[in-house]
Amino acid sequence: MDNKTIGSVISSAPRFCGITSFMRLPHTRDLNEVDVAIIGIPFDSDGAFRIGSRFAPESIRSQGKLCLRNYHIAHNIAPLEHIKVVDFGDSAVIPGSVERTYEVVECEVSPIFQEGVIPIALGGDHSISLPLLRAAAKKYGKVALVHFDAHLDTGDVYYDEIKYTHGTQFRRAVEEGLVDTSKSIQVGMNGTIYPEMTREYSETLGYKIITMDEAAALGSQMVANAILERTQGLPVFFSFDIDIMDVSVAPGSGAPEVGGYLTREMLQILRALRDLNIIGVDIVEVNPLFDSGQITSILAANIVFEFLAMIATRKRQRQPM
Ligand SMILES: [Mn+2]
Known part of the structure; x- marks a missing residue:
């Protein structure tokens, strides 16, 4: 791909020109040499x-096109010059049909994992992590889960009978043998929770937890160190629920909480994680219907860019000079 040409638009053209894809990347399902x-x-x-995160991929794509430039100042890298990135388009979904949608999503993302390509999935609600982890496990076996969220998402059933929700997926993932909890970590738990879904409820599954209060006391570098240490030796699936961010910086979310991360603190953590062996990412629960001035989608698009910069930096380090 010509560095000066992104998709069908010359990169020097104003970013409000051209058909929308993430960062005006080529919209293709050809995975040849794709990172x-x-x-x-x-x-x-x-x-x-x-409800409303069905509109998030469209919104994050738009802000990814409008707001992002291909240079990361902290890592001193232009990610798209080091890694080949494509906009794969959207997975098929069947609104209202949970288990059928999981099958379809698993089917759609499996070729990405199988080719060794890193998917960055734009949710959708947080339940989509389950079919992503099913697909990841087919390629990598059990993975290490890094889970950023105000909530633990390790509930058992909702309303006495619903097993598949955006609050139970990381219990199902353990039951299905998709994650190694001894290598997994949940960060940012905060806000109000159901009394039966306490920290202990998640710890008995084997997850390590750093609550928001603990994270604030530790500081960004120590949180990053704990993540790197915990996940060492296993491929990492990174699940980022936007509600780890404070409602004041991410009002457009599916389950907003107060007292979460501010943007600057989050960027410091992500920038300290460039050595993470990431094999898949999801960014979930952005809800444009409750957003204000697109600030949550702008934030989500920038978090995608942080992951691109992390992945590009790691690849640059591993390449012979
Ligand atoms: Mn969640």
Whole structure:
């Protein structure tokens, strides 16, 4: 790919020109020599509260096109010059049909994992992590889960009978043998929770937890160190629920909480994680219907860029000079 040409648009053209794809990347399903594939999963039938994250892939793509430039100042890298990234388009979904959608999503993302390409999935509600982990496990076996979220998402059933929700997926993932909890970590738990879904409820599954209060006391570098140490030796699936961010910086979310991370603190953590062996990412629960001035989608697009910069930096380090 010509560095000066992104998709069909010359990169020097104003960013408000051209058809929307993430960063005006080529929209293709050809995975030849691709490092990262951006894929939308516009499914929100598993959200238990504010529905509307089905609109997030469209919104994050738009802000990814309008707001992002291809240079990362902290890592001193132009990611797209080091890694080949494509916009894979959206996965098929069946609104209202949870288990059928999981099958379809698994089917759509499996070729990405199988080719060794890193998917960055734009949710959708947080339940989409389960079919992503199913697909990841087929390629890598059990993975290490890094889970950023205000909530633990390790509930058992909702409303006495619903097993598949955006609050139960990381219990199902353990039951299905998809994650190694001894290598996994949940960061940012905060806000109110159901009394039966305490920290202990998640720790008995084997997850390590750093609550928001603990993270604030530790500081960004120590949190990053704990993540790197915990996950060492296993491929990492990184699941980023936007509600780890404070409602004031991410009002457009499916389950907003107060007292979460501010943007600057989050960037410091992500920038300290460039050595993470990432094999898949999801960014979930952005809800444009509750957003204000697109600030949550702008944030989500920038977090995608942080992951691109991490992946590009790691690849640059591993290449012979
Ligand atoms: Mn979540």
